[in-house]
Amino acid sequence: MEKENRLMKYGHILRHYAVEPNFIEDFGRVQKVYANKGVFALKKISPHHGADFIKNIQTLYQKGYNRIVPIYPTVDGRYAVLQSTELYYLMPWMANEEKENRFERHQQMFRELARLHVLSVKDIPINKEDREEHYDNTINEWDKQNEFLNGFIEECESRDYMSPYELLFTQYYNDISQALKYSKNKLKEWYEKTKDDEKARTVIIHGKVSPEHFLYDERGLGYFMNFEESRQSSPMHDLLPFLARSLKTFPKRADDAVDWLYTYLKHFPFRDDEMLLFQSYFANPGPVIRAAEKYHNSKGKKSERKHVQHIQRQFWLLKNTEYVAMRIDEIERQKKQAQAEAAAKAEQEGAQGG
Structure with a gap:
């Protein structure tokens, strides 16, 4: 029936x-x-x-x-x-047969995502006041997060006997605080570099990048589907959610995530300002801070054990993200150093030739 x-x-x-x-x-x-x-x-x-x-x-x-x-x-x-x-x-109906392993499938997906962004890229005008307002609002929000962290750690350390959650938070505090500081510094660098810019790059983003939405035909060629949330936006709005989901695991050295990102960047390189903004948002420890705020604001409404499990998972995400963020930082520093050395060499050769 x-x-x-x-x-x-x-x-x-x-x-x-x-x-x-x-x-x-x-x-x-x-x-x-x-x-x-x-x-x-x-x-x-x-x-x-x-x-x-x-x-x-x-x-x-x-x-x-x-x-x-x-x-x-x-x-x-x-x-x-x-x-x-x-x-x-x-x-x-796509066959979607597994002809490659997970790493290779993700690499092909990121290559295709970069190509999608390259073909749809366009500059849009940005009002300086809007950029400043966005920056001020974000910094204010992150300052409030920092105030909460400092207030909560003082509250925990003032107790004669800490709860299991509070004890765990005191162990996590320095890592969370450092991640927030790094994130704010990158945002400040971005703003200083772009505050007088009148344009920004946008692309058509897929809106929900996922291996489930990248299917393979019988020849092994990959195709995107599920464009319902596509829109004109910054390319990082496709990258950040995917990377965050892929890092929600037990602690690991997530070199795969670094390779996927640089597969994408090989085909659609970020400008310096775009990389700074990406690093800022990527490294921000918002999920673990929100977990601590939730515990602080709802004591007794959920078991201590569940709260502990929740912040532990968010802290694992933070540490996995930290590893990738530090690798990106290292790679970008090496690239800038190589560019500076190449420029100095070219200048020296030019002077000798003159």
Whole structure:
């Protein structure tokens, strides 16, 4: 009965594509459609995302970017069908066979992400007052985080007997404080470098970069799907969430994450100011500070053990992030040194030639 209901429910939508379904499998927001013309994926999204994501995909196609899972038009040329309060669009069903290991798949994904950004990059005007306001608001927010850290550590250390959570926080405090200081310094460097700039680079970002949204065809070529949250924005808004998710693990030397980032940067190099802003946001210890604030503001509402587990996980994220941040810092320093030495050598050779 359920299978027949699915055929009736989605058959009406598929008629707009002249597709006759024989069997439909339910995968949540995606339906796998076996039909007279092949195997398709019918995706359900909110109508609020509809216009923008279709416009962004069409823009990318026009600019020559074709590593997107195709979206089929209806018979009358529309790219989505509104049914009740939901919007549906149709794609081919990708085989997505594992032909490479995780590291290589991620590298290909980052290469394609860089190419997507290169083809969609454009400068937009930035109001100096808006930049200053953004900077001031961010610094004020981070100053408040610092005030909380200092107040909470004093409160913990003033007790005769600390709770397990408070004892753990005192052990974490220096690392959290140093990360916040580093993050603020990079933001200040960024602002000093850009405060008189009147433009900034933006790209079409995917909005939800993930291996689940990068599928492979039978030839092993990778294609992005799920562009519902795509928009014109800074490229770091694709990179930062992905890296943060990949570092939410037990403590590790996350050299893979460094390699993925520099695979991307090889194809879409950041400007100096973009790198400073990326480093600032990447290193910021917001998650672990928010975990401590949550404990401080809700004592007794959750067990001590759960609070301890929560801050421990956030601290692992901080330490994994710290390792990657320090490797980036080292690599960027080496690059600048090599550039300076090359410039000095060229100048010396020029003087000798003169």
